[in-house]
Amino acid sequence: MDTLTRRKFLIASGVVGAGALAAGAAAYTLDDILGTAGDRPADAGTLVLVTLYGGNDGLNTVVPFADAAYQDARPDIAYDAGEVLRLDDETGLNPALTGFHRLFTEGRLAVVRGVGYPKPDRSHFRSMDIWQTADPVRPGTTGWLGRWLDTAGGDPRLAVSFEPALPPLLAGATSAGAAVETGPRRRAAGVTGLGASSPGEAPLQARAARCFADLERVDQMMTTVREAEEAGRREADDDTDPATGTGGRSDLGTQLDLVAQCVEAGVSTRAFSVSLGGFDTHADERQLQEILLAKVDKAVTAFADRMAGRPVTVAVYSEFGRRVRANASDGTDHGTASNVFVLGSGVRGGLHGEQPSLTDLDDGDLKHTVDFRDVYGTLLADVLRADPAQVLGGWDGRLALIGS
C-alpha cells in the first residue's frame, strides 16, 4: 500500500448508479445562484468533509497517555505525558496538532472518540467504501452525500470536490456532485453542442455528453469566484499573488483555500469534499504521522479561523484507526474504531463519546462506542438541515455536537 500519496480510494466499480448517469439537471447561471443567496435559511450551513486516506492511527492522534495499557502496547511509538498537548488528565493531542489544541481550548473543536461500525472491515477499500456509503453491511454505489444531493434537487454544484476524479461519497442514485479542477482554466468555446442528450445512447455516453453541459455551468461558477476574489484583493489593496492558478495536484491547504473562496463568494455549494492521503503507516510511524498531522493542523486551523463567524462546519475522519499493539517495524497495522473531529462555529467543543477500552479488545482491536451514522446524522440534521433517516436508510441516531 502506498504510504504517501493515497489520495483517494475510488473503488474499481461503477461509482455512479445508472440513474445518475442519465439524469439531466436544470440549467442555472451563477447570477441565479448569487440571487438566491438571501433565500437560503440563515442557519443553513456548509459542510466541509475532510477524508484522511490510509487509516490514520487514532490512538496516536488523540492519545490516552495516562493509560498504562497504551504505553505497554506500543512502547516505541507511544507518546508520554510530557509530549502530548493535554486535553484533560488522561487524554492529549499529538504534538503536531498545536492549532487543534488551541481550537479545543477555545471551545471550537469537538473530539468524538470511539467512532466505528459493527463488524469492522480491515480492508482500506472496503472500509472506505463503508464510510463513504454509510452502509456497513452492503456498501453500494451511492455515497451518503450523493444521496443527500438526490434529496436536495441534484444540482451538481451543491456538492463539490476539488479532485480530478469523483469520490464515491458524492455519487447519488439520480445525481452526482461536481469534480472541479483547481488549475488555471480556459473557457472552452464551441463545444456546448456536444452537451445535448441524444435519445437512446448508452448511459455512459450520455454521461460523457453531460460533462459538456456541466462544464459550462461549473465554468461560470468558478469564474465568478475568481472575479470576486480578485475584486476583494483590489479593495484590500493587497499586492500578493492570487493563491490559485498553480495547477497540478492540490494539497489540503490549496483545496481548503478554494473552499474558503467559494464560501466567501456565496456560491450555492453546501457540501465540499477534500482529502489528504498517506496515512497508511505500517512502518516508522511517528515521524511520518507527525508530518501528515501537521499538514492537517495547519490547513484546517487556518481554514477554521478564516471561516470564523460563518456557518461552516468541518468534519475530519479516516477509514479506520490502527491496531492497539505496534508491529515490529515501528508502525501499526490496520485497526478499527477511531476519532472524528468536528469543528466550526456552533460546534460544542470538548470530548464526546466514550474512549474505547485498551484491554477489552476485539481480536486486538478497539470496540467502537459511537456508530459513525450518529455522526453523519448529526451533520445532516444540524448542518445541512436534511432528514438523516431519508439519507441513512432510516437511521435516526444523533449526537449533541452542534448547537446550544
Added chain:
Amino acid sequence: MADRARIAHLLRRATFGPTAEEVDAGERAGYDATLERLLRPAERDPGAPVFAADPGPGKDATREQRQQANQQRRKEVTSAVDWWLDRMVATEHQLAEKLVFFWHGHWATSAQKVKVARLMLGQQQTFRDHGRGGYAAFVQRMVRDPALILWLDGQKNTAKAPNENLARELMELFTLGIGSYAESDVKAGARALTGWTVDRVAGTARFAARRHDKGAKTILGRTAAFDADGFAALVANEPAAATFLAQRLWFRFGSGEPIPAEVRDRLGAAFAARRHVDDLLRALFTDPAFAGTSGQLVKQPVEWAVGALRQLGIRPSTRGEQAPKQLVNVLNGLDQTPLRPPSVGGWPAGAAWLTTSSLQVRLRAAEQFAAWAAPAVRERLAAAPAQGRPDALARLLVVDGWTDRTRAVLTEAAGKPERLIQLGLVSPEYTVH
C-alpha cells in the same frame, strides 16, 4: 452486429486503439483469425531499453551525492514512463502490451514508493513473460517480485514480527477478492511470506531463512508449513481465484456493468481447466455476451491518449523532447500516470473518469494531438468533400457512428480538419467504447 462492427469492437477492446487499416485487415481476415493474431502475433517485438544498475548512495555518501542519486532515480522513472507510452503506441503486439497494462493496474505497484525504475521495469517484464501463461507460476513470481515486496512492506515481514500488508492485498485485491478468506488466513498467510527481503544493490529479492517462520500454518482450511511458493500456489488454485480473475478481466475488457452470473461461470470454467490466462482471454473475446458490451466502458485516460496517437500516426519519441513531457502532463491531469497508480487498488473506472475537470484536460490535449497529427492523416480528411468529413473522421477514429447531436457540431467545423479531429477526440462517442 455487422462483421466490421464486431471486429472494430474487438480491436477497440483488445488493443490500445485500432487504426482504420487494422480494422480493414481484420475485416478481411475474419473475427476468429483476428483474435488468433492478437493472441499469437508472429513477429518479434522491440525489447525494453536496459537501465544502468542503480547501487544507490552508500552509507558515507554526502548530502549532495544523495541528492544527485535521488535526482538520477527520478529521471530514470521518467524515462521509463516515456519509453512505455512510446511502446504502447508502437508495438504490434497490442493485446500483449494491453495485458501488461492490465496487470500493472491489477498488481498496482507505484514508483512513488518503489522509486527505482529498474525494479518497476523488472516487474513489468514479469507481466510480459509470465502474465499470459500458467497462473500459479505467475503468482509465485509475483510474491517474490522485488518491487511488489517493497511496495507492500514484505521486507519487514519476519517470523518475529509479521507484517500483514502483502498477504492481505494478495488475497483481497490480487487473487481471491473480499469474502473468500478470513482474517485468520491473512495472519497465517503473512507468516508464510516471511523471510523475503530485497537486495537494493542487486535489485533482486532474497530469501533470508532466519527470518522465515517455518512452523505449520492453517490457510484457507489447509494446514502445512507453507512458504511463499506454497501459499501463492494455494491461492492461485482456489476456485474463487478463477471467478475473481474472470471478473477483473471482464471489468476492464468487457463491461463495467456487473458481470452476468452465466458469463462469470463460463469464463471461470474456461480458466479453471488449465489455469492459463490466454484461455481466459480467448473465452472472454469469444463469449456471446462480449459483442453486446459496446459502449459499456469508459476509455481509461491511457487508452484514450495512446489510441488517439496511434490513429493520428503520432509516435511521441520522434517528436522531440517536449512531446513525451506533454503527453505525461496530459495523463497527470487526467489522473492516470503509468507506473504511478493512486493506490494498491489500482485505477478507477467508468463514470469516475467523466468529470468536468477531466473534460478540460481532454479538450486541451485533443487540440495538441490534432496539431501533431501526421500530414497524411490530415490530408486524407481534407480530401473528403466537406459533407463527407464527419464520416471520414468516424473511419479515422474507428467510431461506429455519430449521434445527430455530434454530427451537427462536426458538420459546422468540417472546414477545419484540425478542429474536426479535436472535436472527434472529445466527443461522447469517442470517450466510451
